[in-house]
Amino acid sequence: MNEISVQIKINNNNYERNIKPNTLLIDFLRDDLGLTGTHSGCDTSQCGACMVLHNNSAIKSCSILVAQLNNQEITTIEGLQDKDKLHPMQNSFRNNHGLQCGFCTPGMIISAISLFNENNDPTEDEIRKYLEGNMCRCTGYQNIVKSIEEGAKDMREKG
Amino acid sequence: MTKHDKNLKGITRREMLVGSAVAGTGLVVGYSGLPGAVGGAREALAAGSWDHQVFLTMDNAGIATVHITKAEIGQHVGTALAQAVAEELEVDWNDVRIDYPDTEEKWGFMITGGSWSVNWTFDRNSRIGASARIALIEAAAKMMGVPAAQCSASNSVVTDSVSGSSRTYSQILSTTTIDRTFSEDEMKALTLKKFGEYKVVGKNIPALDIPDKLIGEARYGIDVFVPNMVYGRLVTNPTRFGAVPLSADDSAAKSIDGYAGVAVIKEDPTGVNTGYVVALGETYWAAEKAAAAMKVTWDSGPNANTSSADIVQAAKDSIADESQGFTWVLEGDPEGAMSKADTTVEAEYETSLGYHGLMEPINCVAMESNGIWHLFTGSQFQGRFTAMTAAALGVDGKNVVLHQQYCGTGFGRRLEPDGAIISALAAQQIGRPVKLIYTREHDLRFDFHQTHTVQRVKAGVNSAGKIDAMSHVVAAGWATKRMAPGFLAESVDKKGKIDQFSTNGSDHWYDIPNHYVRSVENTTAMAATPPGQLRAVAPTWTWWANESFIDEVAHKIGKDPLDMRLSMLSATGKNAGTPPNTVGGANRLRNALIVAAGKSGYGVKPMPENTAMGIASVASQERGSPSWTAVVAEVHVDPSSGEPTLKKITVAMDVGTAVNPDGVLAQIQGSALFGSSRVLHENVTMTNGAIDQGNFDTWTPMRIHQAPEIDVTIIQNGHYPAGCGEPVVTCVGPAIANAVFNASGARVRSWPITAEKIKAAQRGA
Numbered sequence: 001m002n003e004i005s006v007q008i009k010i011n012n013n014n015y016e017r018n019i020k021p022n023t024l025l026i027d028f029l030r031d032d033l034g035l036t037g038t039h040s041g042c043d044t045s046q047c048g049a050c051m052v053l054h055n056n057s058a059i060k061s062c063s064i065l066v067a068q069l070n071n072q073e074i075t076t077i078e079g080l081q082d083k084d085k086l087h088p089m090q091n092s093f094r095n096n097h098g099l100q101c102g103f104c105t106p107g108m109i110i111s112a113i114s115l116f117n118e119n120n121d122p123t124e125d126e127i128r129k130y131l132e133g134n135m136c137r138c139t140g141y142q143n144i145v146k147s148i149e150e151g152a153k154d155m156r157e158k159g
Numbered sequence: 160m161t162k163h164d165k166n167l168k169g170i171t172r173r174e175m176l177v178g179s180a181v182a183g184t185g186l187v188v189g190y191s192g193l194p195g196a197v198g199g200a201r202e203a204l205a206a207g208s209w210d211h212q213v214f215l216t217m218d219n220a221g222i223a224t225v226h227i228t229k230a231e232i233g234q235h236v237g238t239a240l241a242q243a244v245a246e247e248l249e250v251d252w253n254d255v256r257i258d259y260p261d262t263e264e265k266w267g268f269m270i271t272g273g274s275w276s277v278n279w280t281f282d283r284n285s286r287i288g289a290s291a292r293i294a295l296i297e298a299a300a301k302m303m304g305v306p307a308a309q310c311s312a313s314n315s316v317v318t319d320s321v322s323g324s325s326r327t328y329s330q331i332l333s334t335t336t337i338d339r340t341f342s343e344d345e346m347k348a349l350t351l352k353k354f355g356e357y358k359v360v361g362k363n364i365p366a367l368d369i370p371d372k373l374i375g376e377a378r379y380g381i382d383v384f385v386p387n388m389v390y391g392r393l394v395t396n397p398t399r400f401g402a403v404p405l406s407a408d409d410s411a412a413k414s415i416d417g418y419a420g421v422a423v424i425k426e427d428p429t430g431v432n433t434g435y436v437v438a439l440g441e442t443y444w445a446a447e448k449a450a451a452a453m454k455v456t457w458d459s460g461p462n463a464n465t466s467s468a469d470i471v472q473a474a475k476d477s478i479a480d481e482s483q484g485f486t487w488v489l490e491g492d493p494e495g496a497m498s499k500a501d502t503t504v505e506a507e508y509e510t511s512l513g514y515h516g517l518m519e520p521i522n523c524v525a526m527e528s529n530g531i532w533h534l535f536t537g538s539q540f541q542g543r544f545t546a547m548t549a550a551a552l553g554v555d556g557k558n559v560v561l562h563q564q565y566c567g568t569g570f571g572r573r574l575e576p577d578g579a580i581i582s583a584l585a586a587q588q589i590g591r592p593v594k595l596i597y598t599r600e601h602d603l604r605f606d607f608h609q610t611h612t613v614q615r616v617k618a619g620v621n622s623a624g625k626i627d628a629m630s631h632v633v634a635a636g637w638a639t640k641r642m643a644p645g646f647l648a649e650s651v652d653k654k655g656k657i658d659q660f661s662t663n664g665s666d667h668w669y670d671i672p673n674h675y676v677r678s679v680e681n682t683t684a685m686a687a688t689p690p691g692q693l694r695a696v697a698p699t700w701t702w703w704a705n706e707s708f709i710d711e712v713a714h715k716i717g718k719d720p721l722d723m724r725l726s727m728l729s730a731t732g733k734n735a736g737t738p739p740n741t742v743g744g745a746n747r748l749r750n751a752l753i754v755a756a757g758k759s760g761y762g763v764k765p766m767p768e769n770t771a772m773g774i775a776s777v778a779s780q781e782r783g784s785p786s787w788t789a790v791v792a793e794v795h796v797d798p799s800s801g802e803p804t805l806k807k808i809t810v811a812m813d814v815g816t817a818v819n820p821d822g823v824l825a826q827i828q829g830s831a832l833f834g835s836s837r838v839l840h841e842n843v844t845m846t847n848g849a850i851d852q853g854n855f856d857t858w859t860p861m862r863i864h865q866a867p868e869i870d871v872t873i874i875q876n877g878h879y880p881a882g883c884g885e886p887v888v889t890c891v892g893p894a895i896a897n898a899v900f901n902a903s904g905a906r907v908r909s910w911p912i913t914a915e916k917i918k919a920a921q922r923g924a
Contacts, residue, residue, distance in 0.1 A: 001416045027443060036382035037375015039567065041518050042599045046855040049518060077375035090373045094365065097825050101233030102372030103379060103518040103567030128864040137518045137568045138233045139832035140825060141866040
C-alpha cells in the first residue's frame with residue numbers, strides 16, 4: 001500500500017508523517033504517537049471512549065481516517081491541561097469523583113467540553129441526552145453528571 | 160453454610176518483620192518465612208533471604224509505599240487499604256503512595272473479588288501500620304536517648320513528651336538501622352484505634368489513582384507496546400466452547416499488507432477453550448483483515464446443538480429430580496411443616512446469561528525474553544494467570560511474570576486467564592511478542608458469562624400468617640467448580656461438594672423455622688456456556704428469587720411486604736449474629752429496611768399514576784460477611800405499551816465502618832445502576848452453541864440518559880468494615896420487580912424485565 005503524507009496538529013504539536021491511507025486516527029494516536037489516553041472500547045463508534053476534539057467538537061477517532069484530517073487540528077485528553085494545571089472539566093471530574101476505572105473518562109471529558117462549546121449552561125437533562133453515546137460500565141453516571149454540571153459552571157465563570 | 164472469617168483474627172502463624180538491611184535505607188514491613196528461621200528483619204534483608212509477603216516499604220525520605228496486590232478495576236480500593244495503614248502508622252498522608260507489584264511469590268495470594276478487599280485486609284493493614292509505627296518510635300527514642308514509652312508519633316514525627324524534642328520519620332529512616340520482629344502474639348495484642356478515634360480512616364480522601372486517569376497517563380493493558388510485537392486477532396470459533404480448528408488456509412491473507420502469519424492452536428491443556436486460530440499482523444488493521452480472509456475448517460464440537468432453551472430445560476429437569484444436587488441449608492423439618500401449612504405459595508424464577516461488558520476488552524501482550532515469559536495485562540487473579548499460562552506453554556510457573564496494568568473495569572472477568580494464555584501460545588508458535596486484543600464481538604461471545612439460572616421456591620404459611628417452611632432449589636452452572644474447585648464447600652448432608660458461590664444468599668437472615676435449600680449443578684450450562692464470576696455472583700440470583708418471593712407471599716396473604724419482612728427479622732437464634740462481621744445480626748438488616756423505607760417515603764409519598772415503589776433487602780455477599788442493604792425502587796409502567804421506567808433508587812447500606820465514604824458512595828451508586836442495567840436492559844442468548852449478540856447494538860446496557868435518580872444512605876455504626884462493591888447489585892433487581900408488580904399488577908419472574916413480559920403477565924399468560 002502506498003503511503004501518503006499528512007500534516008496534522010495534535011495538542012499544539014505539528015506532525016508531518018507518511019502514513020498508509022487507511023490509517024484510523026485512533027491507531028495513529030495510540031500506536032504511532034504513543035498518545036494512549038484515547039481509548040478504544042468497541043471499534044464501531046458505539047462506546048465513545050475514543051473521542052477527541054476537532055473544531056471544538058467531539059469526534060470518534062475510531063471512525064475517522066487521519067487522511068481526512070490533513071492540515072487540521074485536534075486535541076486529545078493529553079492536550080487539555082495548561083502545563084500542570086488541569087482543564088476545569090478535568091478538575092471537576094477530580095473533585096466530584098467522576099471516574100472509577102477511568103477507561104471511559106477521556107471520552108467523557110472530551111464530550112463534556114464539546115457540549116459546553118455548544119451550550120454553556122446545560123441542564124441535567126441536556127447533559128444526559130448529549131452524553132448518550134458515552135458508555136460507562138462502572139455506571140458512575142451520577143457523579144459524571146455532577147462533574148459536568150460543575151465543570152460547565154467553572155468554565156462559564158472563567159470565560 | 161459459608162464461613163468466611165478470613166483474616167479477621169489478625170495476623171496468624173507468622174512473625175511480622177520490620178527492618179532495614181543497612182542503616183539509612185528506609186524500612187520494609189512484611190511476614191517472615193517461618194518464625195525463627197531467619198535471625199531478624201535486618202539479617203533476612205541483608206542476606207536477600209526474605210522472599211515472603213511485603214506489605215509496606217518506606218524510603219529514607221519518609222515516603223510510605225503500600226503495596227496493593229489487588230487489581231485496580233475502578234473501585235479505588237488501594238486508597239482505602241493505604242488509609243488503614245496510614246491511620247496506625249501516623250504518617251503524613253502526603254507521604255503515602257501505592258503501587259501494584261508484578262507477580263512474585265513474596266506478594267502472597269493475589270485475588271480481587273467478592274467485596275473482600277477491605278473486609279479481609281483492614282485489620283491486617285491496621286496492624287502493619289501499627290507495628291511500623293512502634294518500630295519507628297523505638298528507633299527515635301534510642302536516637303534521643305529517652306524511653307520509648309514517653310514518645311508518641313503523629314504526622315510523620317516522633318515526639319518525646321518530656322523534653323519536647325522530636326525526630327521526623329525521614330530523619331529516623333535516613334540514619335538508623337531498624338530491626339524489629341513482632342511475634343504472632345505481639346501482633347494480635349496491638350491496641351488499634353477505634354471508631355471515633357480515626358483521623359485518616361473515614362475521610363473522603365481522593366483516590367490516589369485519579370490524577371493519572373484524568374490526563375490520559377494511566378496505562379491499561381491495551382496501552383502496552385513492546386518492540387517487535389505483532390497484533391493478534393482471533394478468528395471466531397463457531398461455538399462458545401468445544402470447537403477445534405482442523406486447518407487454516409491463509410492463502411488469501413498472504414496478500415494483505417502487513418500480514419504476519421497465523422497461529423493454529425488445536426489443543427489447550429488448561430481447558431480455557433479447545434482451540435484457537437489467531438491471525439497476526441504488523442498492524443491491528445492487518446490482523447483484522449487477515450482474520451477475515453482466513454479460511455478455517457472447524458470441528459464445531461459437542462455443544463453445536465445447544466441453545467438457551469436446552470439450558471433452561473436441563474435446569475428444570477434437575478430441579479424436578481430430587482436426587483440431584485446437594486443440601487446447602489437444612490433447618491427443622493421442612494417437609495413436615497410444609498404438609499401442615501395453611502397456605503402454600505410456589506414460584507419459579509430465572510436469570511439470564513450475563514455478559515461482563517468490560518469497557519476495555521480482554522487483551523494481553525505476551526513476550527518471551529531470556530527464558531522468562533512476560534505477560535502485560537490487568538488481572539484479578541494473578542497467580543492463576545501465571546500458573547495456567549505456564550501450564551499451557553509447558554514451562555515452569557516461576558518463569559512466568561505478570562506485569563499488572565490498570566483495568567478498564569473487571570467485574571470478575573479478569574479472573575479468567577484466556578487472553579494471557581492465547582497470546583502466549585501464539586507468541587510461542589510465531590516466535591515474536593503478540594498483543595492479542597479481543598474485538599467487542601469476541602469479548603461478548605467468548606466471555607465467561609454469568610450462568611443462566613432457574614430457581615424454584617416454595618413456602619408454607621401457617622394460620623397465623625407466618626412462613627413456617629421454605630424450600631428453595633437453585634440450578635446453575637457452577638463457576639467455582641470450573642475455575643477454582645478448591646473453593647467448593649462440603650454440603651450439609653456431607654454427600655458431596657457444593658459450589659457455595661453459586662448458592663450463597665439462599666442462607667438468608669429471615670426467621671424460617673423449617674428451611675431447606677438444595678443446590679444443583681446445571682451440566683448443560685457448564686458444557687456450553689463456561690460460567691464465570693460476574694460482579695455480585697450468586698447473590699444476584701438467589702436474592703432475586705428470595706426477595707421477589709417474599710413479596711409474592713406477602714401479597715398472597717394480604718400483608719404489606721415491608722411489614723412482612725420486618726416481622727421475620729427478629730435477630731434471634733442463628734440470626735443473632737456474632738462479632739466481628741455479623742454482630743447485630745438481622746437487626747442490622749431491619750434497620751437498613753427502615754432507613755430505606757423512610758428515606759424513600761415508602762407508603763407515604765404520593766405516587767403518580769401507574770407508578771409504584773417496590774422494596775427488597777439483602778445480606779450480601781456471604782452469610783459470613785454481609786453488608787446489610789435495603790433498596791426501594793420507584794418504577795413507572797406505561798399502561799399501553801407495558802414499558803417499565805426506573806425513576807428512582809433509594810439505597811440504605813450498613814457497612815459498619817466506611818474507610819473511605821466517598822469511595823463507598825461511588826461503589827454503591829455504580830452497583831445500583833449496574834444491577835438495574837442487568838435486570839432491565841441486558842440479555843445474552845445462545846443458538847446452536849454460539850452467543851447471539853455481538854456488539855453494543857444488540858447487547859444494550861443502561862446509558863446515562865436511562866439512569867434513574869439515586870439516593871444513598873451509608874449507615875455507619877463502628878462495626879468492622881464490610882464490602883461495598885457488589886451487594887446493591889443483588890438488591891435492585893427484586894426491588895424493581897416488586898415495584899413493577901405494584902405499578903402494573905404484572906409479576907415478572909425472569910430477566911430482563913421487558914414491556915413484552917409485563918404485558919404477557921397482565922394478560923395472565
